[in-house]
Amino acid sequence: MTIAIIAHDGKKAEMVQFLNENREVLLAKNINLISTGNTGRKTETAGFTVEKLLSGPLGGDAQIASRIAEGNVDMVIFFRDPLDKHPHEPDIFMLMRICDVHDIPIATNPATAGLFMKAIAQQ
Secondary structure (H helix, E strand, C coil), X not given: CEEEEEECHHHHHHHHHHHHHCHHHHHHCCCEEEECHHHHHHHHHCCCCCEECCCHHHCHHHHHHHHHHCCCCCEEXXXXXXXXXXXXXXXXXXXXXXXXXXXXXXXXXXXHHHHHHHHHHCC
């Protein structure tokens, strides 16, 4: 299973915390992580192996959407910061639309992502 992880700047620490809290499931289920560039760097610092793509504003969101369209991503965890403006908002909406078009689950907050992890753990 491949999970794409993305976090806006104000949510990167929360993403790392979430991954640490779910480390056992991620390792036990042999989950492959891909991410946008800066999220990936933070994730690697926490000791995770992750395939880093471009930074979101530089095309990383589009790269992940492309992987989804190709059938190479099973789930997206995208901790969005709804209280901040993002210059690449059209890319974010495109990524969410691609998830809907290809029936890929997307969690945009820790509560939903946690439910995803519980479901994966039970498989």
